[in-house]
Amino acid sequence: MDKIIFIICDGLSDRPVPELKGKTPLEAAFTPNLDKMAKGGVIGLIHTIDKGIRPGSDVAHLSLFGYNPKIYYTGRGIFEALGIGADVKPNDIALRGNFATIDEDMNIIDRRAQRVDHTENLIEALQKIKIAQVKIFIKKGTGHRAAVVLRGKNLSAHVTDVDPHHTDTKVTKSIPIKKNPKAQHTANIINEFTKKSYEVLRNHPFNIRRKKDGLLPANILLLRGASKMVDIPNFEKKYNLKAACIAGAGLYKGIAKALGMTIIPISGATGKPDSQIENKTKMAKKILKEYDFIFIHIKGADSLAEDGNFLGKKKFIEKIDQAMSQLKNIKNTLIVVTSDHTTSSKLKIHTADPVPVLITGQNIHTDDVTKFSERTAYQGRLGHLRGVDLMPILVDYLGKAPLYGA
Amino acid sequence: MDKIIFIICDGLSDRPVPELKGKTPLEAAFTPNLDKMAKGGVIGLIHTIDKGIRPGSDVAHLSLFGYNPKIYYTGRGIFEALGIGADVKPNDIALRGNFATIDEDMNIIDRRAQRVDHTENLIEALQKIKIAQVKIFIKKGTGHRAAVVLRGKNLSAHVTDVDPHHTDTKVTKSIPIKKNPKAQHTANIINEFTKKSYEVLRNHPFNIRRKKDGLLPANILLLRGASKMVDIPNFEKKYNLKAACIAGAGLYKGIAKALGMTIIPISGATGKPDSQIENKTKMAKKILKEYDFIFIHIKGADSLAEDGNFLGKKKFIEKIDQAMSQLKNIKNTLIVVTSDHTTSSKLKIHTADPVPVLITGQNIHTDDVTKFSERTAYQGRLGHLRGVDLMPILVDYLGKAPLYGA
Numbered sequence: 001m002d003k004i005i006f007i008i009c010d011g012l013s014d015r016p017v018p019e020l021k022g023k024t025p026l027e028a029a030f031t032p033n034l035d036k037m038a039k040g041g042v043i044g045l046i047h048t049i050d051k052g053i054r055p056g057s058d059v060a061h062l063s064l065f066g067y068n069p070k071i072y073y074t075g076r077g078i079f080e081a082l083g084i085g086a087d088v089k090p091n092d093i094a095l096r097g098n099f100a101t102i103d104e105d106m107n108i109i110d111r112r113a114q115r116v117d118h119t120e121n122l123i124e125a126l127q128k129i130k131i132a133q134v135k136i137f138i139k140k141g142t143g144h145r146a147a148v149v150l151r152g153k154n155l156s157a158h159v160t161d162v163d164p165h166h167t168d169t170k171v172t173k174s175i176p177i178k179k180n181p182k183a184q185h186t187a188n189i190i191n192e193f194t195k196k197s198y199e200v201l202r203n204h205p206f207n208i209r210r211k212k213d214g215l216l217p218a219n220i221l222l223l224r225g226a227s228k229m230v231d232i233p234n235f236e237k238k239y240n241l242k243a244a245c246i247a248g249a250g251l252y253k254g255i256a257k258a259l260g261m262t263i264i265p266i267s268g269a270t271g272k273p274d275s276q277i278e279n280k281t282k283m284a285k286k287i288l289k290e291y292d293f294i295f296i297h298i299k300g301a302d303s304l305a306e307d308g309n310f311l312g313k314k315k316f317i318e319k320i321d322q323a324m325s326q327l328k329n330i331k332n333t334l335i336v337v338t339s340d341h342t343t344s345s346k347l348k349i350h351t352a353d354p355v356p357v358l359i360t361g362q363n364i365h366t367d368d369v370t371k372f373s374e375r376t377a378y379q380g381r382l383g384h385l386r387g388v389d390l391m392p393i394l395v396d397y398l399g400k401a402p403l404y405g406a
Numbered sequence: 407m408d409k410i411i412f413i414i415c416d417g418l419s420d421r422p423v424p425e426l427k428g429k430t431p432l433e434a435a436f437t438p439n440l441d442k443m444a445k446g447g448v449i450g451l452i453h454t455i456d457k458g459i460r461p462g463s464d465v466a467h468l469s470l471f472g473y474n475p476k477i478y479y480t481g482r483g484i485f486e487a488l489g490i491g492a493d494v495k496p497n498d499i500a501l502r503g504n505f506a507t508i509d510e511d512m513n514i515i516d517r518r519a520q521r522v523d524h525t526e527n528l529i530e531a532l533q534k535i536k537i538a539q540v541k542i543f544i545k546k547g548t549g550h551r552a553a554v555v556l557r558g559k560n561l562s563a564h565v566t567d568v569d570p571h572h573t574d575t576k577v578t579k580s581i582p583i584k585k586n587p588k589a590q591h592t593a594n595i596i597n598e599f600t601k602k603s604y605e606v607l608r609n610h611p612f613n614i615r616r617k618k619d620g621l622l623p624a625n626i627l628l629l630r631g632a633s634k635m636v637d638i639p640n641f642e643k644k645y646n647l648k649a650a651c652i653a654g655a656g657l658y659k660g661i662a663k664a665l666g667m668t669i670i671p672i673s674g675a676t677g678k679p680d681s682q683i684e685n686k687t688k689m690a691k692k693i694l695k696e697y698d699f700i701f702i703h704i705k706g707a708d709s710l711a712e713d714g715n716f717l718g719k720k721k722f723i724e725k726i727d728q729a730m731s732q733l734k735n736i737k738n739t740l741i742v743v744t745s746d747h748t749t750s751s752k753l754k755i756h757t758a759d760p761v762p763v764l765i766t767g768q769n770i771h772t773d774d775v776t777k778f779s780e781r782t783a784y785q786g787r788l789g790h791l792r793g794v795d796l797m798p799i800l801v802d803y804l805g806k807a808p809l810y811g812a
Binding site for chain 2: 363364366380381384386390391393395399402403404406
């Protein structure tokens with residue numbers, strides 16, 4: 001065995017939902033393919049960072065790839081920017097942004113402006129903003145997302161977010177995390193950009209039309225996750241596995257790119273619940289001769305749970321299950337299915353509940369678990385893992401782990 | 407309860423073997439005694455170093471004895487040398503060696519010369535090798551193994567191995583791990599000794615006879631694991647347990663000796679699959695009045711798996727099981743059975759799969775597991791342990807653990 005298909009279903013797991021008779025969306029979904037894989041493989045629970053730590057998708061992915069985020073994480077902006085193809089140079093500051101809706105008093109109405117999309121004209125308008133001493137590059141991300149790269153002298157990533165991360169509060173001011181002239185300078189630029197983004201967007205024809213259509217305007221770009229380019233070991237060299245990434249959303253392509261994986265263009269991968277997941281598993285099968293490690297990212301379950309749509313999440317998980325049928329009868333390959341974090345459909349946030357993991361392949365151990373779910377996972381042979389344990393275990397299953405001692 | 411019999415069956419666990427209907431040798435073996443112990447005791451899985459870390463026998467044993475190898479491990483040579491009775495002084499460099507077979511171009515044909523033995527005359531011939539500025543002492547180990555001790559000024563253990571650890575490649579040159587005149591000097595000595603060992607052995611009568619018999623010649627001594635004497639806390643003082651070691655193979659006696667255990671001479675203990683295991687358990691019973699902690703090492707399963715002989719391994723495990731019958735009805739004593747690492751009979755290497763552990767004794771917890779195997783161990787009460795967790799648990803079972811806090 002010498003190949004790995006590594007599938008991360010973002011926010012796959014959940015907490016029990018009373019409306020689903022106390023089941024989670026994963027437990028309530030009809031998942032014959034995943035269950036068959038569970039039956040033939042080994043299962044367990046992963047605390048992607050550690051027990052009780054509620055992870056963002058970025059640090060959770062780093063951990064699952066075997067990189068301790070306490071060492072390698074410098075903020076999410078850099079991954080968003082790389083993922084959507086932004087050109088980031090060593091001293092640039094990258095931020096991620098949401099097109100959001102605010103009222104005239106700068107109160108946040110919707111952090112995602114009803115998950116607005118097709119923002120190309122808004123990006124073009126924002127690109128005209130001029131701020132002294134800095135060049136600003138703006139790139140569209142999937143849906144309501146964007147990345148902003150600041151280039152200039154005396155910039156620092158040690159600044160707080162403008163995005164307060166919840167509604168019913170005002171847009172916050174970016175401030176230095178520690179007193180430092182560079183951080184103050186950068187925070188000033190970010191605050192000026194934020195103000196100007198509202199001026200440019202509030203009466204933009206795109207938003208006037210949205211209001212007419214009874215939709216919330218995308219009238220501000222809320223920035224967060226300021227970060228510098230990361231210095232992180234190359235995945236292929238670390239594991240001696242030629243690696244590819246099949247993903248829709250920018251963040252995941254950005255993480256893969258930062259680790260040196262090849263990004264495979266994929267049609268119908270939107271990073272949203274309408275994504276054509278089956279195209280991803282078909283593509284994985286197609287490129288399996290060329291690559292040793294194929295990372296597939298599937299976003300939809302997380303977004304649906306964050307919107308409180310547990311029924312939609314259940315249906316989306318059934319779509320994931322169908323896509324798994326493409327991976328039947330693949331020889332010589334470990335197939336791994338897991339998630340980066342739990343997303344509670346009731347709380348509409350990430351939680352620290354461990355995620356289930358499933359590993360299937362020839363001649364590895366199996367266990368007595370025959371269903372892939374949060375509830376069955378704790379009964380599996382793998383027990384409780386941390387995210388950073390997973391890659392060493394997989395590389396050992398391939399018979400390629402380095403020997404410690406003699 | 408105040409005694410422990412601590413049995414490490416080297417390389418006991420395995421991966422599922424298709425020829426054994428997907429069972430491991432341990433699962434396929436008839437083991438009524440071990441299963442009875444499992445029924446009356448508690449069971450779990452040990453990651454001797456950590457999850458996904460593939461351990462050598464040396465570091466795995468240190469961990470199981472409660473010594474973190476990241477602190478105490480200096481290389482395997484010292485343990486091999488101590489174990490076969492070599493006299494090692496504080497500034498000496500000890501290396502372990504294999505009698506191996508190479509062709510005229512220094513290509514490695516067999517790293518163990520078909521597990522050659524009875525090499526006394528070869529050792530005697532090698533002892534005549536003279537190299538400037540250093541004294542060389544060579545000791546026979548079990549089977550194809552030997553230890554070499556270098557004594558002189560300006561020696562360093564920071565040198566690479568001559569043994570490339572696999573076949574179909576040439577004998578490698580020892581080089582300094584970091585640039586350093588002492589390490590360069592030591593590497594030069596090792597390279598010269600390697601070359602001279604071939605010159606001395608290639609036409610030795612022992613090998614001429616082997617060739618006539620259709621066997622591969624033992625025509626080189628391949629050195630590895632250069633290390634200095636270790637500074638490691640005494641086991642008896644650490645745990646307040648008077649400790650003895652019953653083992654055949656040199657490495658394990660060496661580790662025990664480094665920890666200050668008494669080495670008990672034992673007849674029929676060869677360190678090989680023909681070892682009289684029952685003599686070991688009989689001896690343990692005999693010396694139980696004198697000692698509080700008796701370490702029994704049983705090597706065969708590992709060697710058989712490294713040779714791909716899963717049927718032999720299954721039979722050997724049945725022999726281990728029979729030897730356990732000697733330990734029936736021993737009062738006042740914990741009996742612990744575990745392994746240092748998994749050895750896959752198909753991959754013919756150590757793997758990082760956790761090893762099963764079984765602890766039985768009066769008035770300790772039990773669980774619902776009634777069979778001792780890789781597949782049942784994950785269902786046991788002990789869950790997943792690291793190697794260094796085991797000794798504190800055992801000492802606490804005796805009621806002798808130090809109190810933390812007040």
